[in-house]
Amino acid sequence: MTSTSHGVGGLTFDAKKREWPAEIGVFVALVLIVTVFEILNRMNGTSFLFNMRESVDAIINQQRIDIILLQVAITGIIAIGVTQVIITGGIDLSSGSVVGATAMIVMSFAQTALVNGNPNPKAVFGPWAMDLPVIAPILVGIGCGILAGGINGALIAYTRIPPFIATLGMMVSARGVARWWSNGQPVSFPTESYANLANGDLVGAMTFGLFHWQGQNPAMVFFLLAILFYLVMRYTLYGKRCYAIGSNEDAARMSGINVARHKLLVYVVAGVLAAVAAIMLTSKNVTAQAGMGVMYELDAIAMAVIGGVSLSGGRGSIGGTVLGALIFSVIISGFTSIRLDAYYQEMVKGAIIVGAVVLDQWRQRSRASRG
Numbered sequence: 001m002t003s004t005s006h007g008v009g010g011l012t013f014d015a016k017k018r019e020w021p022a023e024i025g026v027f028v029a030l031v032l033i034v035t036v037f038e039i040l041n042r043m044n045g046t047s048f049l050f051n052m053r054e055s056v057d058a059i060i061n062q063q064r065i066d067i068i069l070l071q072v073a074i075t076g077i078i079a080i081g082v083t084q085v086i087i088t089g090g091i092d093l094s095s096g097s098v099v100g101a102t103a104m105i106v107m108s109f110a111q112t113a114l115v116n117g118n119p120n121p122k123a124v125f126g127p128w129a130m131d132l133p134v135i136a137p138i139l140v141g142i143g144c145g146i147l148a149g150g151i152n153g154a155l156i157a158y159t160r161i162p163p164f165i166a167t168l169g170m171m172v173s174a175r176g177v178a179r180w181w182s183n184g185q186p187v188s189f190p191t192e193s194y195a196n197l198a199n200g201d202l203v204g205a206m207t208f209g210l211f212h213w214q215g216q217n218p219a220m221v222f223f224l225l226a227i228l229f230y231l232v233m234r235y236t237l238y239g240k241r242c243y244a245i246g247s248n249e250d251a252a253r254m255s256g257i258n259v260a261r262h263k264l265l266v267y268v269v270a271g272v273l274a275a276v277a278a279i280m281l282t283s284k285n286v287t288a289q290a291g292m293g294v295m296y297e298l299d300a301i302a303m304a305v306i307g308g309v310s311l312s313g314g315r316g317s318i319g320g321t322v323l324g325a326l327i328f329s330v331i332i333s334g335f336t337s338i339r340l341d342a343y344y345q346e347m348v349k350g351a352i353i354v355g356a357v358v359l360d361q362w363r364q365r366s367r368a369s370r371g
Helices: 022-043 062-087 095-108 135-158 163-181 192-199 202-206 217-235 237-247 249-254 259-285 296-306 318-337 342-369
Strands: none
Touching (some): 022 318, 062 095, 062 259, 062 296, 095 135, 135 163, 135 259, 192 217, 192 259, 202 217, 217 259, 237 249, 249 259
């Protein structure tokens, strides 16, 4: 049986040029990384994801899995938006700072009036902004995301400023807003309903009490958003236009796509997802600080690129980004399990970010050489 067969118009199929989905390679890498950390932990007399204690009935280390998913959830939500931006050929350096600014503003509208029977010592506004329904701070946060994303998108789409410069400016400005909002002081003591957004049991509510996953609401929100935008990017006109613009912007414009309007929409979506991450982060921590979200944008970009998203645009998927996020989290958790010092972990994270870009460049050159 030959490896080639004739097609329409004399075209032939060459099995050597067949490309496997990037997600398969990313999944294999995830499995290998988990295996390596499991071996290293077993050498030290402990375990990573699989229990080795006879007193534990479960094979899987549920506590470790919970930690891995929780520590990647917030940045993963940002990465979903960043993925869409990169697919269109852009970049977003502002998402971490948007998280910081949104966190401070949202918590100001989520505060409770009384703390242990006394007036809230961290109150930003007067009684009119206290004990508001939980939907109020959520809408304020979404509004902040729309504003930040709209400014980014408008600058990029209508003034033709390079995405790097436009989002860099937003990164600096949003961080300034976060520090200015309460003169750099933390904003704390939210209402119970706001704290339950992240610390409640979303799984229990969705399954009518059949299953429970207390405190993992950020992870659930991450996976639900990932499923939603996977379907959106794969099956809707919005997703097809993202790939078309990222592959060839001029061709997309010639085919009738309003490129400027679509870019604006993509950056608004990214801003809203950064706002959702801020809401989950402040709810989980029950406080907001101006330094929240620092370096989140680079982590999100690295997750996307590790997951197969091309920095040149036009290639990648939300599924790949989810796998990239899991790889990122497994590596951090694995280093913690073998007691690697924190500053070494930061060095490794930097190497991962650089390595992700190098991998993307290698993919492009390899694809170009195959014609």
